[in-house]
Amino acid sequence: MPFLTRFLTLLAVVLCLVTGTVQAQETTLESAVPSFDRWEGIAREAENAIDQNSGTDETLMAMRNRIAEFRTAFDNARSINSARIRTVREQLAALGPPPEGENAPAEPPDVAAQRDALNEELSRLQVPVQRAETEFVRADSLIGQIDTILRDRQAQQLLTVTPSPLNPAYWQPALADFTTAVAGLRNETPNAANARTWSALRDNLPVVAALFVLGLILILRGRFWAEMIVRSLQSHGARGFGIWRFVVSLLRIFLPAAGLVALAFAVISSEVLGPKGENILLIISLLGGIMLGVRWVSERIFSRDDDEALLLLSQKKRKEARFHIGMITVMIIITELISQILKTGESAPVTLSVLEFPWLVISSLMLYRIGVLLRGYSEPSSATDGTLTEVRTSTLGRVVRGLGTGAVVIGCVSPVLLAAGYFQAVDALMPPYIMTLVLLGLVMVLQRFFADLYGALTGQGEAARETLMAVLFGLVLLLLVLPLLALVWGARVTDLTELWQAFGRGFAVGETRISPVDFLTFAVIFAIGYVLTRLVQSALRGNVLPKTKIDIGGQNAIVSGLGYIGIFLAALAAITGAGIDLSSLAIVAGALSVGIGFGLQNIVSNFVSGIILLIERPISEGDWIEVGGQMGYVRDISVRSTRIETFDRTDVIVPNADLVSGTVTNFTRGNTVGRLIVPVGVAYGTDTRRIDAILREIAEDQPMVLTTPPPNVLFMNFGADALEFEIRCFLRDVNWMMLVKNDINHAIAERFREEGIEIPFAQRDLWLRNPEVLRTRDDGAGSKGAERQGEPTANDRPRADDLDDPDSGRDAATGDEIA
Structure with missing residues (x-):
């Protein structure tokens, strides 16, 4: 698929989705029951084409579109008579079950007649619904089979081999085909001597001149004007300068692109070109705008200013990256022009591959160099001394290096595949990868813009780039760009619409189908109920309850209980408003009850205990309690646990079950005495x-x-x-x-x-056993030497069992007098 076709597909995807929505709305306004006879003929024709694998891609796509229209009608028909069917079933339920058994009393005749009439009406109402359900499944299956055939054909085209463009035998015929196509364009141009042409040119001369002058001015002075606006805003100290720089940078590509369009319309208004020439001219202006857009993205990613560059490489590497990206855009424009010119005439299949081969090789080399630059990317982080050190590894760094590796691989493989004749494979590989890099770069640029906008609105400035909101902006942008990436890599618009319709139909739970509309209804009703509950709680806490004689603990219990009741009622109203039937979830609820009985019993116990604490109020917020060896003030009572702030200013989380079943000492319950x-x-x-x-x-x-x-x-x-x-x-x-x-x-x-009152300290009386061991003994020279030195000998030292001797008057260990 040529590059321009891919780009135009991206531009048309939003329009296709909107058109699909309008068609779906128009289909719902048609007859509730579709024409089954007309559908039968289309279905049989599709089944024959699928069985024989016949028909071109265009024929199969047209057939698929007709089947998709019938499938939408069948999907809408599945819900017809739903209100009446529900009413009839409720009437049958009101009559009760019919009597069963031989000994059962006979049902009254009027009740039996009414039951038969209701059953007959129910059968009549369900006939078109059941038929629509059956045909919906059939249509969905046919669409799936057609999509499979188209995908298989698309995969086979990738493996198509053309003659190698390196073979010199094809060079001269390729140049001849290209020359013939250019000559055809030249011959299509009206004769300059034609009086009618000169007359038309003379009549349109003011318009042609005005558009021509305007185009030249925008091309030559547009970027200068944009830079002048930036300098003017900077000199006046404009608030949110990063936002203004972003807006002005858009003008730098918008004004020259508008100049190209003005020049193209000036030439077209002169009527000097034929239809094919005018088409080529419009394509040139469009390609010029694309080149300017890609250049704008590259200048934002690899900006000359360090504070604006999204990938902070060195100045030299950023300049090299901008050069390679510019060269790739030039090569794409050349190859697209060659493709469009060859379409105007008849040429051999090998001609396109031969003429585009050198330009594609240059593009692959440029892509290889960009990959080398991206592979060497690492995010800088500030060191303690204020210098920048490249040590931080983040998700962005890993993604950038991964994209660089992919670019290197594709840049190396593409020339080999081109030389081998796999032109379709390269066309399905290299242009999509380049467009993927551009789209991801656009996501980074828009993320920075929205982060700066958020910083300007909140007053955070550039610090908003590192907040969580910047990450959320990036995630939303990635989700929005995913369909475009799918289209770039070969997905068809019908594939995306198929996913969107499947998402819109929702999923079935029992006999209930839950769609995104049901989710949205549930979210809106629940949000309204939640906000109303919080407003009532705030009014009670701030205005009503303080004027009563209820203590603070009772006030908190009332407010908390009202919150739980309000959330429960909001959830119940949301489920009812969304039309979700919970009866089909009875089996799941039974299984959950078993799980609660075994695995969640502690959580349920704490929840019930929390409700008991709020109702009975044995403790309240602000009470001084002691439980489980922990003492402190009650700061918060939730449905699962209670938070106690100790006197050490630490928080202790106590399960509510411990407060209900354990022993709790409340020092301030009722009064503070x-x-x-x-x-x-x-x-x-x-x-x-x-x-x-x-x-x-x-x-x-x-x-x-x-x-x-x-x-x-x-x-x-x-x-x-x-x-x-x-x-x-x-x-x-x-x-x-x-x-x-x-x-x-x-x-x-x-x-x-x-x-003069004495506060005594602790006293002990010591009694010594065998006081004779303290007497002086003559046990040799060692003892005499020890005695001469005034030190006790080994025999003089008391034993442990001698310390209780009542005859001693001193402590043998300390020498203190014993009382």
């Missing part, structure tokens, strides 16, 4: 009554301590080291427990120091 206990110890011999009065006075001086009930001081125990007292008091807010305890301890220490 709580008791504080402060233990105090004094030395033996201290006046206990005096201690009682001092401690009571300290507790009463605390502003957070309640006077009713008053604080109390208890003499708890005669401890091993001290006389043990406790201050017991109730606080207005138990959340201040630690601060109050801190203040009381400080006050106790200061008051005891002023009063």
